[in-house]
Amino acid sequence: MSHSERRLVILGVAASDSHAVANHLIAHALRGLGFEVENLGTCTPVEEFAQACEQHPEAEAVIIGSLNGHVHEDLRDLPAAREAGRITCPVIVGGNLSVGSRKDPRDLERLHDLGVDLILEDPAQLLPALDELRSDRTADRQRLPVAS
Amino acid sequence: MTKISYLPGHSGSPGADTLPPLAESVDYIGSLGKPTAARVLMDARDAGRVAIQPRCGVGGHEEMKALLRELEDQAQPDILTLTIDSHTRLKRFEQALRSLNRAPADLNGYPLVSHGYLRGRDINESVTAPLEIRHGSPDARILFDVAVASGITSFEGGGISYNLPYSKAVPLAESLAAWHDVDTVCGELAGLGLIIDRELFGTLTAVLVPPSISLAISVLEAVLAARAGVRCISVSYPQSGHLVQDVAALRAIPVLARTYLPPGVDVHAVLHEFMGVFPKKRGNAEDLIFYGALVARLGGASKLITKTYQEAFGIPDTRANVDGLRLADRANSPLLDFVKADEERVADELAWIVDEVADIVEPVLAAPDTMTAIADAFAAGRLDIPFSASRYAKSEIIPKRDAEGAIRYLSTGSLPFGDRTRRHNSDLLKGAGSTGPVIGSLLTGLTDDINYFPTLFREMKREDSE
Numbered sequence: 001m002s003h004s005e006r007r008l009v010i011l012g013v014a015a016s017d018s019h020a021v022a023n024h025l026i027a028h029a030l031r032g033l034g035f036e037v038e039n040l041g042t043c044t045p046v047e048e049f050a051q052a053c054e055q056h057p058e059a060e061a062v063i064i065g066s067l068n069g070h071v072h073e074d075l076r077d078l079p080a081a082r083e084a085g086r087i088t089c090p091v092i093v094g095g096n097l098s099v100g101s102r103k104d105p106r107d108l109e110r111l112h113d114l115g116v117d118l119i120l121e122d123p124a125q126l127l128p129a130l131d132e133l134r135s136d137r138t139a140d141r142q143r144l145p146v147a148s
Numbered sequence: 149m150t151k152i153s154y155l156p157g158h159s160g161s162p163g164a165d166t167l168p169p170l171a172e173s174v175d176y177i178g179s180l181g182k183p184t185a186a187r188v189l190m191d192a193r194d195a196g197r198v199a200i201q202p203r204c205g206v207g208g209h210e211e212m213k214a215l216l217r218e219l220e221d222q223a224q225p226d227i228l229t230l231t232i233d234s235h236t237r238l239k240r241f242e243q244a245l246r247s248l249n250r251a252p253a254d255l256n257g258y259p260l261v262s263h264g265y266l267r268g269r270d271i272n273e274s275v276t277a278p279l280e281i282r283h284g285s286p287d288a289r290i291l292f293d294v295a296v297a298s299g300i301t302s303f304e305g306g307g308i309s310y311n312l313p314y315s316k317a318v319p320l321a322e323s324l325a326a327w328h329d330v331d332t333v334c335g336e337l338a339g340l341g342l343i344i345d346r347e348l349f350g351t352l353t354a355v356l357v358p359p360s361i362s363l364a365i366s367v368l369e370a371v372l373a374a375r376a377g378v379r380c381i382s383v384s385y386p387q388s389g390h391l392v393q394d395v396a397a398l399r400a401i402p403v404l405a406r407t408y409l410p411p412g413v414d415v416h417a418v419l420h421e422f423m424g425v426f427p428k429k430r431g432n433a434e435d436l437i438f439y440g441a442l443v444a445r446l447g448g449a450s451k452l453i454t455k456t457y458q459e460a461f462g463i464p465d466t467r468a469n470v471d472g473l474r475l476a477d478r479a480n481s482p483l484l485d486f487v488k489a490d491e492e493r494v495a496d497e498l499a500w501i502v503d504e505v506a507d508i509v510e511p512v513l514a515a516p517d518t519m520t521a522i523a524d525a526f527a528a529g530r531l532d533i534p535f536s537a538s539r540y541a542k543s544e545i546i547p548k549r550d551a552e553g554a555i556r557y558l559s560t561g562s563l564p565f566g567d568r569t570r571r572h573n574s575d576l577l578k579g580a581g582s583t584g585p586v587i588g589s590l591l592t593g594l595t596d597d598i599n600y601f602p603t604l605f606r607e608m609k610r611e612d613s614e
Contacts, residue, residue: 042537
């Protein structure tokens with residue numbers, strides 16, 4: 001990390017999913033890169049992600065893993081949480097996102113419609129994605145005074 | 149079969165007073181004309197053979213009886229299993245009862261509490277082998293009471309090992325207290341002349357568990373059990389797949405028992421045949437089953453819990469279960485005396501395992517209140533397990549296979565290891581392709597470690613070779 005600035009992310013596995021291995025490995029890797037990781041672990045409903053966001057308003061992203069193909073169903077409460085302003089930071093989803101080995105682009109669209117900002121196919125994309133989201137946000141902040 | 153509308157069980161639940169007093173159950177077990185599980189284990193050890201036991205459990209009563217009878221007719225396992233359904237494991241007895249009445253085949257095990265102890269006795273009387281209850285309950289007190297009333301003489305679980313791999317949010321203080329109650333009743337039963345075998349679940353999350361973690365957790369649970377009065381303890385260990393490491397881990401169990409447990413407690417080593425991702429092809433799966441059985445023999449295990457060639461596909465049918473038992477028992481053959489492990493390497497590995505366990509458990513055992521010390525140590529990461537389902541373990545430990553396939557620590561987290569242990573582990577992992585905490589390579593490396601056997605049998609390609 002280029003700055004000594006504190007970076008915190010909220011991590012968890014979707015509500016119906018008990019796959020713990022990738023979750024713990026990603027938490028370990030992010031901590032190794034200097035992140036603080038609020039890891040909510042397996043079987044985490046949207047409500048728990050929302051509570052964690054309220055506790056950690058400084059979180060730069062919510063990262064949701066799903067390997068069992070049920071992530072659409074698991075995130076059905078996300079639009080309400082977004083609308084109520086309980087999850088305001090970017091939401092990243094990654095893993096194996098639908099049942100079956102052939103992936104339909106419409107599945108990704110449905111996830112974006114639920115309020116997911118970024119869908120990752122490969123965990124190696126996570127760090128660049130977080131860096132990009134942060135620089136976007138920094139740029140937004142720098143633009144703000146001009147706009148107001 | 150008539151529907152059940154009552155719930156036999158503990159105080160507070162309907163029909164609480166239907167369970168007989170302990171002394172009556174002890175007399176009943178004496179009248180059964182079969183050995184206890186503790187006796188079977190002792191006899192197997194004395195005879196120098198490994199007792200064989202399947203996993204098995206279905207929802208319906210007649211179906212369960214038929215399953216056990218067929219396994220016994222076809223394969224004569226030394227101990228039989230009642231695997232309990234997930235509703236009952238979580239004390240959702242009403243849901244288990246509803247499923248039982250509506251669609252018993254939907255249950256992933258036998259809901260013993262809902263069936264009641266009279267049906268438990270009916271099952272017990274229909275087979276000659278003693279029974280063990282296998283489940284995954286953080287609080288198994290009601291299930292245990294019904295099991296004892298059913299005349300069942302072996303009961304798996306522990307306050308750590310049946311919490312962290314199975315439950316997300318049960319505090320350790322709660323599960324440890326619940327299992328203390330179970331162990332205390334075992335002590336009362338010992339006073340009445342009945343020894344219950346209490347098997348600890350050292351397999352934990354079943355994914356790349358370093359031997360010293362498995363054994364350290366079992367030592368702590370065994371110390372608590374022995375203090376509560378348990379007299380027969382089975383310490384189960386999950387096959388890692390590396391011969392020297394597995395034989396050393398099994399042989400470490402009696403060494404650790406002599407160090408940490410009072411005399412008069414009978415301790416058995418139990419091997420769980422490989423619990424991770426199994427090869428799909430029948431021949432490959434059977435190679436792995438037989439290999440596991442040889443490891444149990446070389447490690448001096450009293451008992452082996454078997455797998456089947458259908459493991460990669462889900463819960464096996466009866467035929468596959470029978471074949472798995474028969475194949476495992478072949479490793480008991482007197483013809484196989486020529487099969488030896490490298491004794492020098494086993495002794496070296498054993499010494500390291502015992503040292504690592506000492507580093508982990510001794511600070512906890514030095515504290516005045518062991519149960520509180522266990523919960524505190526997990527909160528601080530001084531006790532830890534990899535890939536915990538529970539938020540009450542930090543899972544800062546990251547395991548990794550070394551170049552030979554033995555399971556080492558890539559990260560020791562906050563475990564209180566000395567420099568010597570840390571150096572030993574990192575030396576062993578040199579050349580194992582672990583290149584620091586880069587998310588992608590960490591995940592592909594660990595995925596390969598998890599798929600160790602399918603890749604070894606070339607059913608699957610290594611991810612990091614792409």
